[in-house]
Amino acid sequence: MxxxxxxxxxxxxxxxxxxxxxMIKDSIFRGEWTAxxxxxxxxxxxxxxxxxxxxGSIPIYVNLTRLNTTKKKQYDKASFLSLLLESTNLTIRNYTFLGKISRIISNIVGLEEVDFSSLKVKGKLKKIDTKDLSYLFLELDRLAKDNRKKVTIVLDEAQELSKIAGINFPSLFHDIYEECNNTVVIFTGSMIRILESTLKDIEYQEPFFGRYIRKITLERFTKDQSEDFLTKGFEEEGISVDKQIIDEAVQxxxxxxxxxxIFGSEYSFAVKHGQKPRIDDIVSKAEEEAKSEAKNFLENSQSPLRYSAIILALDRLGGTGELKEIKKVSSTILDEEIPEPRVYELLNRLVDYTLVEKIDDKYSLPTDEPNRKGIV
Ligand code: ADP
Ligand code: MG
Incomplete structure (x- = not known):
């Protein structure tokens, strides 16, 4: 559906x-790593x-948003490890020839028993280094190869990798890239700029340096596609909807x-149960989500107050300002002198998170075009 x-x-x-x-299938087939x-x-x-x-490859899905943050707003190694092992274990169940991996995992963590369901490793964890992880992937690759299969590791929301302390990713990825000829890694990420810079950090560092990660960007549907999508969806649901309503939703x-x-699903549900559906409810949900994403970013940053002051400063400046003005106003708001290079750094971080836009020397809060409001 x-x-x-x-x-x-x-x-x-x-x-x-x-x-x-x-493109993605072709990349998997050729062993090209892709974001x-x-x-x-x-x-x-x-x-x-x-x-x-x-x-047809063996999938290992690792959803990095499931990592637990520590007080320092970073993820610890153990949390990443448990997630990786749990994700691997989920896959193993479906491929009997991978059974041996469970023993390797137990060996790596140095324990008889690993409780994957609660994401915890019971008892005391052996000190694990990057090479142990490389070994796990090497074995997976070998077992898969023996069975004429490829392995695809999907690192979902991979911008989070940059917050994991204590694992040398350029080294781990180098080992997988060079030694696991049947394994492909696919990165995905919603924080586009952050993921791009996370990947750059990996691509430009030894020992990974010199290897390339292909980028594929998913764009929004065009107006025609949106309209066609809704029309086909409603047809499938067996309900007829006025063109005017479809146009409003598309817009x-x-x-x-x-x-x-979500609109299609909620609208169909309401119509089928004799209720009156409202497009604006969905639009408000979208706005709420965008706001809570921004709030979440601010709260999880090292300097929530300074970020907030910068956003407030931009607002007071009518939505747009140059570095010097923003520095002055945000320092006034906080009643504390923020050094200009620091304001510059924080502003660029906000640009990375698409909370602020930069054009030439001017920084602006994202515009509220009627059809873009809050959803971006
Ligand atoms: P992302 O991983 O980018 O956040 P998802 O794949 O979770 O996006 O998709 C978000 C929602 O939109 C899901 O409900 C999914 O079913 C739906 N969706 C996304 N793309 C399409 C598409 N091309 N056709 C039909 N439904 C889609
Ligand atoms: Mg997703």
């Missing part, structure tokens, strides 16, 4: 994205799911498949 609100698994439930799926970039709810997980499934939901899907 086009309007099913979970990430899609099958191509029949997915609207378009044919080109992207072929799939795109804002939240654009369809990254769905497109990757379908591509990996159709590629307000701005080509984001996830919001179009």
């Amino acid at each position: 086009l309007f099913s609100t979970r990430p899609k698994e099958d191509r029949k439930d997915l609207y378009d994205r044919e080109k992207e799926i072929e 799939v970039l795109g804002i939240r709810r654009i369809g990254k997980s769905s497109v990757v799911n379908v591509s990996v499934k159709e590629s 307000k939901l701005d080509g984001i498949p996830g919001w179009l899907t």
Whole structure:
């Protein structure tokens, strides 16, 4: 069903994205590492799911948003390790020939028993280094190869890798890239700029240096595609909807498949149960989500007050300002002198998170075009 609100698994439930799926499948086939970039709810997980499934490779999905942060707003190594082992273990169950991996995992953590369901390793953890992880992937690769299979490791929301302390990723990825000829890594991420810079850090550091990660960006649906998507979806649901309502939804939901899907699903549900559906409810949900994402970023940063002061300063300056002005106003707001290079650094970070836009020497709060409001 086009309007099913979970990430899609099958191509029949997915609207378009044919080109992207072929590119990802081709990359898996050729062993080219790939990053799939795109804002939240654009369809990254769905497109990757379908591509990996159709590629016939063994999938290991690692959802990095499930890591637990420490007080220092970083993730610890143990949390990453448990997540990785749990994700691997989930896959192993479906492939009997991978059974041996469970023993290797127990050996790596130095324990008889690993409780994957609660993401915890019981007892005291052996000191694990990057080489242990490389060994795990090497074994996976070898067992898969013996069974004429490829392995695809999907690192979902991979910008989070930059917050994991104590693991040398350029080294781990180098080992996987060089020694696991049947293994491909796919990165996805919603924080596009952050993921790009995380990947750059990996690509430009020895020993990974010199290897390339292909980038595929998922764009919003065009107006025509949005309209066609909704029309086909409603047909599938067996309900007829006025063109005017479809036009309004297309205009307000701005080509984001996830919001179009929720609209389609909620609208169909309401109509079928004799209720009056409202597009604006969905739009407010989208705005709330964008706001809470920004809030979450600010709260999890090292300097929430300074970030907030900068955003407030921009607001007081009418939405746009140059570095010097922003420094002056934000220092006044906080009643504390923030050095200009620090303001510059914080501003660029906000630009990375798309909370602020930069054009030439001017910084601005994102514009509130009627059809973009809050959803970006
Ligand atoms: P992301 O991983 O980018 O946040 P998801 O793959 O989770 O996005 O998709 C968000 C929502 O939108 C899901 O409900 C999914 O079913 C739907 N969706 C995304 N892209 C499409 C598409 N091309 N066709 C149909 N539904 C889609
Ligand atoms: Mg996703």
